[in-house]
Amino acid sequence: MDEAYTRVEDLWFPDGTLIIKAERKIFRVTKSILASRSSVFRDMAAFPQRAGDDESIDGCPVVLLHDSAADVEVFLRAIFDSSYFMPPPEPVYIYSALGILRLSHKYDVQYLFRRALRHLEVPLYFSSVGAFREPVSDHITYTVEGEVDTPRRFFAIIKAARETCAEGLLPVAYYRASQYPHDALLTGPSEQAEDAIKCVKAGLILARENATLAKNFTSVGSILCGTPTECSSARLLALDMYLSSVEGENDVFPVESWGHAEWGYLKEHGMCPACIRAYRTVHATAVEKVWERLPRIFDLPSWSELAEMKRVVMGGIGLG
Template sequence: MSSAQSGLESTRNMSVTRSNIWYEDGSIILQARGTQFRVYWGVLAQQSSFFRDMQSLPQPPDQPSVDGCPVIELHDDVADVEYLLKALFVSTFIAQAALPLPAIGALVRLGRKYDFRNLLDSAVARLAFENPTTIEKLDALVINGKPFPHVPTRIVRHKALFLDIITLARENDIPFVLPCAYYRVLWHYTPLFDGVPRGDGTRAFLAPVDLRRCILARDELLKARFHKGYSYGWLKEWEYDSDCAHPARCIEARNALLHCYIDFSRLWILEKYGQDQNLLCPACYDHAAESTLAGRKKLWEDLPKFFDLPPWSELKNDY
């Protein structure tokens, strides 16, 4: 039996449901697991080399059809196909400021599979916007002077969003999203072993490879923040004492801050220094702020290695 005959038999034997995406004057019917979508072949061909090449091929005489429209069977998730077609045929859908992550995942998967390059690019751009590769872009996301906690604006937020972003990025080979996404998970969630509730009755879990990276990186980052040259290395090795107006008070304040950060287990490593200026004299405060700024830049540059990933320069944007 030919593949076309096989497709015809499966179409005949399957209970078929008509989707809400159904244009009466459409010229092609896409069928995914018993759900049919009637759309325009010309639009598909314009946006996708896969459908453009298919359109140029002669249709076999036993090609399944409905009302004269060829039926093309897709072996994809129904929800993914619906999101893809909404992005193509419903102008207000793709124009939304924030899209749900399942829609972005659908555009990544099917955009790559069927070469809808524009849709793939737009989906990856949303992931990259929320999980930047430079500290300048990270700082551009700051709300009320703080980069963390992060409130996404181009992806609809749910309670376990950053875990799901990691899974999507890793499964679809978009590695440059991972360092920032891993760090967001460490900042937002603890513990991770039992997963994180999404808020809809389901829980998100990290795959073992991701869980291992996060757990090992958290311990290393907690120690590294006090290493020389990193965000709070100046608390352990103070290399500035000229112009200090109150040496005894500043030493006491630095010791208090060091113990405060050690006792507080949250990853305060990428925040700008913003402690009460009354804790240190003006000269020491300026030195602390400058050292923290330089340290956070260095830590950001080194962030991928903490998660056992190549450096930023090798995490190519070549999805």
């Protein structure tokens, strides 16, 4: 065997009948199990590619995959170790989930594809703005110890979602990426440049949406208000609080602005129930409009179109 390849010991089965090479890693697995999971591997195993000058290793046919070794490793682990990639809410590292998503789509392993997509949908796909604004118990690990938080993971999600027809993940992934400072967005690898510029432009649009939401604090009240002086004072405090929360260049969170704590703050500072109800109604309507426009801000199909695309993909139509 070529010493330039590193054997992955716990994915090197002595009774394995197929050798897989990816970059500089090599795996020995059971051909029949792969074939039972994937029509693509079934065909590939029947007609193995030549890997350099080798046609076989230890009597096993060799398949050379043009995928990253990291993706191939997590993909094979998910197939050969039933405890490795459990359904949500079991914890999973983001890049493992993305690698499995990519290769299970490419090699038509539908149960793994759906499982990977369900993991990613927990923090990234919501049927309504109300669902988005509810607290989410995110089971995905995004960084390892010592790693700096950057928008890289969201660009990786965007790339994988495009490759696998999982467009429903894109609006929130773009939205999250847009919340990073401009210098963090624009100093990444060149292949991210187009998406980075899109996020910077979208951030400016979202900042304007923040300004529109802020204006509501100066223009909305209730005709049933019985304490106009107190409500006016609370309104100015609320406006100051809101503007302070969005003063940075990357503080573009209009869809998430003003939750239960903030409405309680208005009550504590003397705003009457009638004015609070009026503000909540106007604010909810404004946030709903931002949510509905969110896909369009990133040049994506509408929410209803994305929901239909999700239905098709999760139904197994057109996979592979």
